[in-house]
Amino acid sequence: MKVESILKGHVLFSKFSIEEVNRISGFSERRKYRKNDLIFDHGEKADHVFVLLQGSVFLHLPAKLEEFRIVISKVETGDLFGMSSLLGSEYYLMEAKCAEPADVLVINAKKLRNLLETDCMVGFIIMNEVALTYLNRYFEILNRLQGIVIQIPLITNV
Numbered sequence: 001m002k003v004e005s006i007l008k009g010h011v012l013f014s015k016f017s018i019e020e021v022n023r024i025s026g027f028s029e030r031r032k033y034r035k036n037d038l039i040f041d042h043g044e045k046a047d048h049v050f051v052l053l054q055g056s057v058f059l060h061l062p063a064k065l066e067e068f069r070i071v072i073s074k075v076e077t078g079d080l081f082g083m084s085s086l087l088g089s090e091y092y093l094m095e096a097k098c099a100e101p102a103d104v105l106v107i108n109a110k111k112l113r114n115l116l117e118t119d120c121m122v123g124f125i126i127m128n129e130v131a132l133t134y135l136n137r138y139f140e141i142l143n144r145l146q147g148i149v150i151q152i153p154l155i156t157n158v
Contacts, residue, residue: 003028006105010051012080012129020122023115027108032101039082039096039104046085046092049109052077055102059094059137073137074099083130085109086116 003025007013042062057075072094075081084093116123
């Protein structure tokens with residue numbers, strides 16, 4: 001499937017004009033990854049933003065090789081990730097590792113950001129999706145943390 005068709009079929013890009021889709025497809029490519037492949041690492045230059053087309057990806061907090069990796073979020077089909085580059089960060093804040101084989105749309109972040117800055121409507125649509133994604137991940141983390149905390153017995157003075 002061509003990148004233009006992928007973009008037009010994705011809910012995030014479906015409201016874009018044909019010209020905008022063609023522009024984005026010009027600086028995007030489809031990549032396939034194997035299970036356990038690292039898509040990007042913490043501290044790596046944030047050159048791209050990603051849309052998961054198929055498979056699943058874990059976003060981990062950075063850790064040393066001998067330490068456990070804490071999963072912040074599981075990226076599902078259709079999700080946007082690697083968004084720090086759209087928010088002005090030069091480096092990725094987490095690592096993205098394939099939980100299973102993945103098909104990913106890789107978009108040049110600088111060129112997409114330039115498009116967002118010149119077209120207010122496109123910028124609003126994308127940045128709204130970025131904000132919603134971060135908000136959903138925040139609530140997901142809070143719910144998991146609450147699930148852990150309620151399992152800890154409390155000491156009371158009875």
